[in-house]
Amino acid sequence: MINLAGRDILHGWGKFVFTGVGLGLLIGVTLSMAGIYRGLVDDGQALLGIGGADLWVVQRDTLGPYAEPSNVRDDAYRALLGVRGVAEAGNVTYLTMQVQHQGGDVRVMLVGFEPGHPGEPGNLVAGRPITRSHYEAIADERTGFRLDERIRIRRHEYTVVGLTRRTVSSGGDPMLFVPLQDAQEVQFLKDNDALVNERARTAANPAFNRPGVPGLLEAVQASQASSRTVNVVMLRLAPYTDETVVAREIRRWKHLEAYTRADMEEILIAKLIATSAKQIFMFLVILSVVSAAIVAFIIYTMTLNKVREIAVLKLIGARNRTIAGMILQQGLGLGAIGFIVGKTAATLWAPIFPKYVLLLPGDAVLGAALVMAICALASIVAIRAALRIDPAAAIGG
Amino acid sequence: MHPAIEISGLTKRYGEGDAAVDALKGVDMIVQPGEVVGLIGPSGSGKSTLLKCLGAVIEPTAGRMALAGEAIYDHGWKVADLRALRRDRIGFVFQAPYLIPFLDVTDNVALLPMLAGMPNGKARDRARQMLAALDVGHRAQAQVAQLSGGEQQRVAIARALVNQPPIILADEPTAPLDSERALTVIRILNEMAQRFGTAIIVVTHDEKIIPTFRRIYHIRDGRTYEEAGEARAA
Numbered sequence: 269m270i271n272l273a274g275r276d277i278l279h280g281w282g283k284f285v286f287t288g289v290g291l292g293l294l295i296g297v298t299l300s301m302a303g304i305y306r307g308l309v310d311d312g313q314a315l316l317g318i319g320g321a322d323l324w325v326v327q328r329d330t331l332g333p334y335a336e337p338s339n340v341r342d343d344a345y346r347a348l349l350g351v352r353g354v355a356e357a358g359n360v361t362y363l364t365m366q367v368q369h370q371g372g373d374v375r376v377m378l379v380g381f382e383p384g385h386p387g388e389p390g391n392l393v394a395g396r397p398i399t400r401s402h403y404e405a406i407a408d409e410r411t412g413f414r415l416d417e418r419i420r421i422r423r424h425e426y427t428v429v430g431l432t433r434r435t436v437s438s439g440g441d442p443m444l445f446v447p448l449q450d451a452q453e454v455q456f457l458k459d460n461d462a463l464v465n466e467r468a469r470t471a472a473n474p475a476f477n478r479p480g481v482p483g484l485l486e487a488v489q490a491s492q493a494s495s496r497t498v499n500v501v502m503l504r505l506a507p508y509t510d511e512t513v514v515a516r517e518i519r520r521w522k523h524l525e526a527y528t529r530a531d532m533e534e535i536l537i538a539k540l541i542a543t544s545a546k547q548i549f550m551f552l553v554i555l556s557v558v559s560a561a562i563v564a565f566i567i568y569t570m571t572l573n574k575v576r577e578i579a580v581l582k583l584i585g586a587r588n589r590t591i592a593g594m595i596l597q598q599g600l601g602l603g604a605i606g607f608i609v610g611k612t613a614a615t616l617w618a619p620i621f622p623k624y625v626l627l628l629p630g631d632a633v634l635g636a637a638l639v640m641a642i643c644a645l646a647s648i649v650a651i652r653a654a655l656r657i658d659p660a661a662a663i664g665g
Numbered sequence: 666m667h668p669a670i671e672i673s674g675l676t677k678r679y680g681e682g683d684a685a686v687d688a689l690k691g692v693d694m695i696v697q698p699g700e701v702v703g704l705i706g707p708s709g710s711g712k713s714t715l716l717k718c719l720g721a722v723i724e725p726t727a728g729r730m731a732l733a734g735e736a737i738y739d740h741g742w743k744v745a746d747l748r749a750l751r752r753d754r755i756g757f758v759f760q761a762p763y764l765i766p767f768l769d770v771t772d773n774v775a776l777l778p779m780l781a782g783m784p785n786g787k788a789r790d791r792a793r794q795m796l797a798a799l800d801v802g803h804r805a806q807a808q809v810a811q812l813s814g815g816e817q818q819r820v821a822i823a824r825a826l827v828n829q830p831p832i833i834l835a836d837e838p839t840a841p842l843d844s845e846r847a848l849t850v851i852r853i854l855n856e857m858a859q860r861f862g863t864a865i866i867v868v869t870h871d872e873k874i875i876p877t878f879r880r881i882y883h884i885r886d887g888r889t890y891e892e893a894g895e896a897r898a899a
C-alpha cells in the first residue's frame with residue numbers, strides 16, 4: 269500500500285511546508301514563553317547563588333533584600349559573627365541606577381560588597397577580583413562594559429577589573445559590583461544637587477555652625493558623607509551547621525530577620541515572580557489554544573479540499589481506517605514540521621531576548637508531545653468530516 | 666451460468682413523509698456476462714439512482730438484486746460488507762475521470778489492487794498492463810494534471826478494469842469527449858467485455874453512442890423498459 273498522506277503532502281509540499289513554518293513560528297513563540305518562565309526561575313536561583321551565602325539577614329518584618337526594601341546597620345555583622353555556627357559575614361548593598369555608557373544610559377543594579385567576604389561574586393568569566401577597596405568594579409557582561417574600561421558613577425571613576433555572567437537582579441538588571449564603602453557613598457550621595465543641598469542645610473543650622481568652634485561644621489559634614497546602613501548581611505555557616513537553627517537564633521536575639529536559601533527561593537519564586545509566571549502561563553495556554561485552532565482549521569480545509577478524492581477512495585473500497593490514517597498522518601506531519609521549525613526558531617532567537625531565556629530539553633520533549641497531541645486532536649474534526657463524506661458523491665447526479 | 670446482474674422489483678425512496686421522492690418504482694433488469702447495455706432516460710428519471718444501487722453505494726428500499734447469482738439485497742436483507750463488494754466486484758467510470766491528483770497515473774490505477782491487499786510491485790505491474798491495453802501505457806509515469814481529458818478518461822477506465830471486476834458501471838463516461846474519442850471509449854468497453862466477460866452498464870444521453878448498444882434499457886419515471894438495439898435501428 270502506498271502512503272497516501274505522504275503523496276498528498278509531496279504533491280502540494282509548498283503549501284504544506286509554508287503552513288508548517290507558520291505554525292512553527294507560533295510554536296517557537298510558545299516555547300520561548302516557556303523559556304522565559306524557566307529563565308525567570310533560573311535567574312532567581314542564580315541570584316541566590318551570587319555571594320555564596322547560607323543565610324540572608326535583613327531588616328525585621330521585611331522580605332528583603334530583593335522583594336522589599338531592607339535596612340540593617342552596617343555594624344550588625346559583628347553581633348552576627350558571635351552567633352554559634354556563623355563562620356563569615358559580609359555586608360551587601362543594592363541600588364538600582366542608571367550609569368552613563370558610550371553616550372547612552374545602562375540600567376544596572378549597583379552591588380556593594382566587602383572583598384573576601386560573603387557577597388563577593390565568584391566565577392569571573394574574565395579579569396580578576398577586586399583588590400583595592402576603592403574605585404574598582406566587576407560588571408555583568410550584559411552591562412556592555414569591557415575589561416579595563418573606565419566608567420563614571422556619580423562623582424567617581426571606576427575601572428572594570430572583572431566580568432561576570434548571569435548576575436542579574438530579580439528585575440533583570442545586570443549587576444555592577446563595587447567595594448562596599450563606595451556603594452554606601454553612592455547610596456548616600458544620591459546626586460550632587462542633593463549633596464550640595466544637604467551641606468547647605470547643615471551649614472545653615474546654628475548648632476553645627478558655631479563661630480567659636482572651628483572645624484565642627486567640617487567634621488559633621490564628613491560624617492554625613494556616607495551611609496551607615498546596608499541592605500543585607502550575608503552569612504556563611506560553619507560546616508555541618510543546621511541553618512534553620514541559626515536562623516531561629518538570629519530572629520530571637522538580634523531583632524533581625526534571617527532567611528535560609530529555601531526561604532529565599534520561596535520569596536523569590538513563589539512571591540516575586542509568581543505574577544509574571546502566571547502571566548506567562550496564561551500566554552502559554554492561549555498560544556496552545558490558538559495553535560490547536562489553527563492546526564484544526566488547516567487540517568480541516570486540507571480535508572475539505574479533497575472531498576472528491578476521498579469520495580472516490582471510499583467508492584473504490586478504501587477503508588475508513590485508511591482515510592482516517594491519511595488525515596491523522598498529515599496532522600502529525602504538520603505538527604512535526606511545526607515543532608522542528610519552532611524549536612529551531614526559539615533556539616535561534618533566544619539570545620536576542622533582553623532577559624535570560626532558558627530552553628530546557630525536558631520542556632522541548634513535553635512541547636513536542638503536546639504539539640503531537642494537539643495535532644492528533646485537531647485531526648479528529650477533519651477525520652469526522654471525512655468519514656461523513658458519502659461515496660455516492662463521487663458518482664454525482 | 667448465472668446472469669452477471671439480476672434485479673427485480675427494485676425500488677428506492679429518498680427522504681420521508683411529504684418530502685419523499687420515489688426515484689425507482691420497480692426496476693427489472695438482467696445483464697449477462699460480456700454484455701454491454703445502455704441505460705437511457707430523461708433527466709431525473711432515476712438513472713444515477715439505479716447505478717448507485719447496483720454499485721452498492723446506496724441501499725434500495727425494496728426489491729431484490731443478485732450479482733452472479735449471489736443475492737446482494739433481498740427485500741430488506743443485504744450482504745454484510747458492501748465496501749469489499751465494491752472493491753472486488755464493481756468498477757466505476759464517471760462522467761469526469763476523478764483521478765487522485767496527488768498520485769501519478771500508474772498509482773492511480775495500482776491503488777485498487779493495493780487496497781485489495783496486493784503487494785505494491787505486483788499491483789503496479791498489473792496497472793501498467795492495463796494502461797497499455799488502453800493505449801495510455803506511454804503516460805504511466807505522468808502526473809494526472811499532465812494528461813488530456815481523453816487520456817484521463819482512459820486512465821479512469823483502466824482503474825475500473827484493473828481488478829477485473831465482473832461488473833462495470835459507467836455514468837455518462839463519454840460526456841466530456843468529442844465523438845471520435847467517445848466512440849473509442851465505447852469500443853474499449855466492448856473489447857473489455859469480450860476479453861474478460863465483464864458485464865457493463867453505460868448510462869448515457871449521447872446520441873452518437875446509443876446506436877452501438879445491442880441492448881438498451883429505457884428508464885422513465887423510475888421504471889425500466891427494455892428495447893433491443895437492432896430493433897430500434899431498424
Ligand SMILES: Nc1ncnc2c1ncn2[C@@H]1O[C@H](COP(=O)(O)OP(=O)(O)OP(=O)(O)O)[C@@H](O)[C@H]1O
Nearest residue numbers: 665679680686688707708709710711712713714715
Ligand atoms: N439524494 C437524494 N435525495 C433526494 N432525492 C434525490 C436524491 N438523489 C436523487 N434524487 C431524486 O431522485 C430522482 C432521480 O434522480 P437521479 O439522479 O437518479 O436522476 P438521473 O436520471 O440520474 O438524472 P440526470 O440525467 O439529470 O443525471 C430525481 O427526482 C432526483 O431529484
Ligand SMILES: [Mg+2]
Nearest residue numbers: 664665712713
Ligand atoms: Mg444522473
